[in-house]
Amino acid sequence: MTGPDASWCSSRAGDGEAQHGGQEWVRLKACANPDCQWVYYDGSRNRSGRWCSMTECGDVMKARAYRQRSRQS
Numbered sequence: 001m002t003g004p005d006a007s008w009c010s011s012r013a014g015d016g017e018a019q020h021g022g023q024e025w026v027r028l029k030a031c032a033n034p035d036c037q038w039v040y041y042d043g044s045r046n047r048s049g050r051w052c053s054m055t056e057c058g059d060v061m062k063a064r065a066y067r068q069r070s071r072q073s
């Protein structure tokens with residue numbers, strides 16, 4: 001099974017971002033939480049942020065991924 005998270009990773013895994021290198025707007029990202037999708041400014045140095053808020057959506061998505069993994073049988 002490939003979930004929405006997998007497609008998100010594959011679309012980001014390449015070096016597509018390189019062609020936009022140096023432009024600040026590439027830091028504008030949509031939150032990886034499908035229930036949120038808030039557009040936020042990723043201020044992290046390596047643009048590794050995935051959520052508008054690591055303490056809110058980050059925790060939600062981590063908990064959800066954990067539940068999905070533990071539920072699969």
Ligand SMILES: [Zn+2]
Pocket residue numbers: 031032033036037038051052053057
């Ligand atoms: Zn969010």
